[in-house]
Amino acid sequence: MYIYDDYDQRIVDQRVVQYRDQTRRFLAGELSDEEFRPLRLQNGLYIQRHAPMLRVAIPYGHLSSLQLRKLAEIARKYDKDYAHFTTRQNLQYNWPKLEDVPDILAELATVQMHAIQTSGNCIRNTTSDQFAGVAHDELLDPRPWCEIIRQWSTFHPEFAHLPRKFKIAVNGAAEDRAAIWVHDIGLNVVKNEAGEIGFKVIAGGGLGRTPIIGSVICEFLPCAHLLTYLDAVLRVYNRYGRRDNKYKARIKILVKAMTPEVFASKVETEWAFLKDGPQTLTTAEIDRMQGFFTVPDYTAFAGDDVGFVQQQLDSKAFARWVERNVFKHKQAGYAAVTLSLKKHGAAPGDASSDQLAAVADLADAYSFGELRVSHEQNLILADVKQADLFELWEKAKAIGFATPNIGLMTDVICCPGGDFCSLANAKSIPIAIAIQERFDDLDYLHDLGEIDLNMSGCMNACGHHHVGNIGILGVDKNGSEWYQVSLGGRQGNGATLAKVVGPSFAQEQMPDVIEKIMAVFVENRLGEERFIDVFDRIGMLPFKTRVYAKETA
Numbered sequence: 022m023y024i025y026d027d028y029d030q031r032i033v034d035q036r037v038v039q040y041r042d043q044t045r046r047f048l049a050g051e052l053s054d055e056e057f058r059p060l061r062l063q064n065g066l067y068i069q070r071h072a073p074m075l076r077v078a079i080p081y082g083h084l085s086s087l088q089l090r091k092l093a094e095i096a097r098k099y100d101k102d103y104a105h106f107t108t109r110q111n112l113q114y115n116w117p118k119l120e121d122v123p124d125i126l127a128e129l130a131t132v133q134m135h136a137i138q139t140s141g142n143c144i145r146n147t148t149s150d151q152f153a154g155v156a157h158d159e160l161l162d163p164r165p166w167c168e169i170i171r172q173w174s175t176f177h178p179e180f181a182h183l184p185r186k187f188k189i190a191v192n193g194a195a196e197d198r199a200a201i202w203v204h205d206i207g208l209n210v211v212k213n214e215a216g217e218i219g220f221k222v223i224a225g226g227g228l229g230r231t232p233i234i235g236s237v238i239c240e241f242l243p244c245a246h247l248l249t250y251l252d253a254v255l256r257v258y259n260r261y262g263r264r265d266n267k268y269k270a271r272i273k274i275l276v277k278a279m280t281p282e283v284f285a286s287k288v289e290t291e292w293a294f295l296k297d298g299p300q301t302l303t304t305a306e307i308d309r310m311q312g313f314f315t316v317p318d319y320t321a322f323a324g325d326d327v328g329f330v331q332q333q334l335d336s337k338a339f340a341r342w343v344e345r346n347v348f349k350h351k352q353a354g355y356a357a358v359t360l361s362l363k364k365h366g367a368a369p370g371d372a373s374s375d376q377l378a379a380v381a382d383l384a385d386a387y388s389f390g391e392l393r394v395s396h397e398q399n400l401i402l403a404d405v406k407q408a409d410l411f412e413l414w415e416k417a418k419a420i421g422f423a424t425p426n427i428g429l430m431t432d433v434i435c436c437p438g439g440d441f442c443s444l445a446n447a448k449s450i451p452i453a454i455a456i457q458e459r460f461d462d463l464d465y466l467h468d469l470g471e472i473d474l475n476m477s478g479c480m481n482a483c484g485h486h487h488v489g490n491i492g493i494l495g496v497d498k499n500g501s502e503w504y505q506v507s508l509g510g511r512q513g514n515g516a517t518l519a520k521v522v523g524p525s526f527a528q529e530q531m532p533d534v535i536e537k538i539m540a541v542f543v544e545n546r547l548g549e550e551r552f553i554d555v556f557d558r559i560g561m562l563p564f565k566t567r568v569y570a571k572e573t574a
């Protein structure tokens with residue numbers, strides 16, 4: 022894990038002091054709302070429906086148990102005893118008092134955390150694979166590269182006032198778990214014909230009002246050139262990106278308007294000035310960054326743990342949890358575990374202070390004091406001995422984090438929607454809960470297999486509804502809340518955007534609509550086929566016909 026040096030600590034501490042004075046001046050009436058707004062946004066503070074909302078950066082989703090305990094303590098002391106994990110590996114507090122925020126930031130700084138660049142038109146927190154460094158299908162550990170990007174992008178003077186916000190994701194594994202195709206820049210680790218490692222660079226992806234799957238602008242970028250190339254992309258965007266219309270300001274609109282080919286050639290031209298310049302990464306610098314992500318002190322096991330294999334035979338419930346929530350590790354005898362934050366009846370991605378503190382204890386006991394956050398809004402213990410899995414499962418059950426539903430329909434991605442967000446057209450959490458309650462039969466849920474259900478409360482698409490196999494979008498119809506359903510989206514490899522089924526539905530219809538969609542799926546399914554594959558095979562029509570059929574009872 023990366024550890025702050027004196028310089029990092031100093032700039033974060035200085036920012037807290039500055040912000041404390043800015044808040045003081047605002048509260049004393051010396052700064053107007055308008056003057057204070059950019060200052061608070063630079064520190065991750067939004068003003069939301071009921072209260073301010075503070076977004077804390079979790080660099081590439083990595084946390085130490087110490088940091089998590091501090092996050093729990095802040096939730097207890099300054100918020101309503103819970104926090105929300107977002108789809109970009111950040112954490113949000115929904116109820117802080119404006120006057121407490123400087124104290125919260127000061128507390129965060131004591132554990133090397135901050136809320137800088139979690140808002141505004143700058144390069145945001147870099148996101149990555151939650152299994153980075155331990156995944157069995159990994160070509161290269163993306164974390165040192167995320168860290169290189171973090172250091173380059175934090176307070177980058179040239180990119181502090183971009184046309185719009187800018188989000189980068191890095192994936193180093195065969196399977197994309199970082200949603201690289203729907204980011205402003207997605208970096209995918211690849212090997213070229215000569216066997217060298219580099220990055221495939223994808224630009225101009227994004228969700229929101231205009232969802233677009235990114236385009237490859239460079240098939241193979243040697244690692245040493247990462248920063249000079251990123252600089253070139255950002256410079257082209259900074260120069261040509263629209264500033265006259267907020268809705269057309271993201272890089273995706275520019276790449277589309279120019280065409281990916283022309284955009285790529287502009288980047289090449291810009292890069293010619295920067296390539297091999299001072300930002301070129303030396304082997305020493307790359308080694309230094311890799312040094313922060315050393316292999317933990319693993320016990321050497323020859324193979325799978327015998328007891329663990331037996332425990333799965335003895336307990337069906339344990340076997341089911343292993344099947345869904347346990348991920349294959351690079352290291353023999355170890356596993357990565359996803360703790361589900363999608364217990365039925367709970368708001369997806371939320372965790373109470375007690376739960377956070379309990380997870381910190383689990384990380385200490387079972388995972389070298391570290392944990393990760395996934396963009397699906399779950400928590401991960403990445404280095405668990407197979408021999409400890411049964412015990413961990415029992416402890417995770419006790420805190421409500423062992424629902425065996427990872428990748429299943431009730432593992433919904435869901436934004437905070439109308440319950441918290443002032444931009445929402447409709448609530449999203451109650452719909453997620455109603456669907457979870459309808460599909461509470463675990464056997465049935467497991468039989469249905471992998472289904473991504475993603476939901477957003479408005480077209481900003483914080484809940485990634487465009488790339489859900491089933492997407493739900495809250496819409497406003499004459500002042501009341503309705504829901505538009507889309508089908509056929511995919512995240513990860515071969516990402517695709519979902520298509521709208523048809524006219525929107527009322528809130529109370531939603532569980533029935535999903536049930537009808539499942540019925541069509543089950544009737545048409547061949548063997549163990551996944552929902553998305555059935556959809557691709559039979560198309561939209563059978564689903565559309567069923568959900569809009571008149572009741573004939």
Ligand code: HEM
Pocket residue numbers: 067069074106107108109113188203226227228229230271435436437441442443444481482483484485
């Ligand atoms: C509550 C305060 C929030 C505000 C004011 C807000 C605002 C926005 C806006 C304006 C966009 C559209 C950007 C565009 O034009 O493309 C957006 C997109 C997005 N937001 Fe939020 N959001 C909030 C909460 C969240 C939460 C809770 C999450 C995660 C659960 C989140 C994650 C994202 C993601 C992943 C996108 C995807 C669109 C993209 O970047 O292409 N946001 N948000």
Ligand code: SF4
Pocket residue numbers: 436437438439442443444445446477478479480481482483484
């Ligand atoms: S999708 Fe809309 S409602 Fe949901 S958090 Fe984002 S801005 Fe708010």
